[in-house]
Amino acid sequence: MKRIYHNINLVERNSFGVRQMASTLVEVESADDLRQLFTEERPTKWYVLGAGNNTLFTKDYDGMLITPVGRGIEILDDDGERVVVRVEAGYDWDELVAWSVEQGLWGIENLSAIPSSVGAAPVQNIGAYGAEAKDAITVVEYFDTNKLEVVRLENKDCSFAYRESVFKHELKGVAIILAVELELHRTAKPNLGYGDVIKEVEARGGATLKNIRDAICAIRASKLPDPKVLGNAGSFFKNPIVGAEVAEALLKEYPEMPKYPVPNSSDKVKLAAGWLIDKAGLKGYRSGSVGVHERQALVLVNHGGATGDDVIRLSKMVCDAVKEKFGVEISPEVNIL
Ligand SMILES: Cc1cc2nc3c(=O)[nH]c(=O)nc-3n(C[C@H](O)[C@H](O)[C@H](O)COP(=O)(O)OP(=O)(O)OC[C@H]3O[C@@H](n4cnc5c(N)ncnc54)[C@H](O)[C@@H]3O)c2cc1C
Numbered sequence: 001m002k003r004i005y006h007n008i009n010l011v012e013r014n015s016f017g018v019r020q021m022a023s024t025l026v027e028v029e030s031a032d033d034l035r036q037l038f039t040e041e042r043p044t045k046w047y048v049l050g051a052g053n054n055t056l057f058t059k060d061y062d063g064m065l066i067t068p069v070g071r072g073i074e075i076l077d078d079d080g081e082r083v084v085v086r087v088e089a090g091y092d093w094d095e096l097v098a099w100s101v102e103q104g105l106w107g108i109e110n111l112s113a114i115p116s117s118v119g120a121a122p123v124q125n126i127g128a129y130g131a132e133a134k135d136a137i138t139v140v141e142y143f144d145t146n147k148l149e150v151v152r153l154e155n156k157d158c159s160f161a162y163r164e165s166v167f168k169h170e171l172k173g174v175a176i177i178l179a180v181e182l183e184l185h186r187t188a189k190p191n192l193g194y195g196d197v198i199k200e201v202e203a204r205g206g207a208t209l210k211n212i213r214d215a216i217c218a219i220r221a222s223k224l225p226d227p228k229v230l231g232n233a234g235s236f237f238k239n240p241i242v243g244a245e246v247a248e249a250l251l252k253e254y255p256e257m258p259k260y261p262v263p264n265s266s267d268k269v270k271l272a273a274g275w276l277i278d279k280a281g282l283k284g285y286r287s288g289s290v291g292v293h294e295r296q297a298l299v300l301v302n303h304g305g306a307t308g309d310d311v312i313r314l315s316k317m318v319c320d321a322v323k324e325k326f327g328v329e330i331s332p333e334v335n336i337l
Helices: 031-041 093-102 197-203 209-223 244-253 273-279 308-326
Strands: 003-009 021-028 046-048 061-068 073-078 082-088 137-144 149-154 175-185 231-235 241-243 259-262 265-271 290-292 299-302
Touching: 021 031, 031 061, 031 137, 031 175, 061 175, 093 209, 197 209, 241 244, 244 265, 265 273, 273 308, 290 308, 299 308
Parallel strands: 021 061, 046 061
Antiparallel strands: 003 021, 073 082, 082 175, 137 149, 137 175, 231 299, 241 265, 259 265, 290 299
């Protein structure tokens, strides 16, 4: 059943740890809860708040926050090799990865320790260490708030791309994801080609599911701040995409600058926002209660007591500094409310 909170403090529901209030927050478990909510209450201003790891509140929220809390997990099909699992949106993503590793199921182990609800995972197609949620997700089941019905969207119709999906565009403000179906496999398929993963896995005795999960958890813990200790939302900025001629000109001045191809585009290049911020001299920068993380310049942190506006002021300063030094615009990846 759904649970309604009024005048709720959001400090425990956003990983930046900012103290904003919401006039209403509704926890929903099922499509029936949502149908009732959108028929009876008809909210005009609403936002789906999962676990709040990619949301920054800059003011009190005067609409309705909707949080899916269903935590069901069910094996739909198992042919001995391929296993199809349906998981509800309120399940914790990393608990799902831990479960798959315990079951001996391959497919999402490289996505260990990403703080997310399962329902948010398809929204930005979470990814890390050479894997993306879209590699395992086969179906996204959502409640359509216009038609008041449940829709099953297949992977090919989700417009998945790097940190992108249809849920950030055409279905933004329409779809509330209730469950995700994933295809996992019993056949080992280690994906170790990214960063220090192979070294860390070998140090643990080879490419078992548990060793890969442990290695990735350890690498992440050594590089990224834990939001429970230091408020943050992971990468605050998107990696900018620039024209090839812009990249060429920058490479003449900074030959060591990292650059990545953009799929299906020969005249565009992706740059590393973290590298640009670092080279603009801002890694470890601190201004009062906010700062740029000392080990990962893409991450903005709340040293304690920061407001959303403090974070926004810092992010504007970082964008301006990168623009001034490199002539490149960077923009936030985080959802700002
Ligand atoms: C320390 C740290 C490390 C991170 N590392 C990574 C990483 O390696 N890779 C990566 O990709 N991301 C990373 N992130 C970002 C974060 O993990 C993802 O964005 C994650 O999906 C957020 O999940 P959430 O439930 O907390 O989302 P929220 O912040 O609650 O919501 C994020 C967005 O999804 C929407 N949404 C949430 N639930 C639903 C739903 N059920 N239906 C429809 N829309 C919904 C929200 O409206 C919002 O637009 C990191 C964040 C942190 C704090």
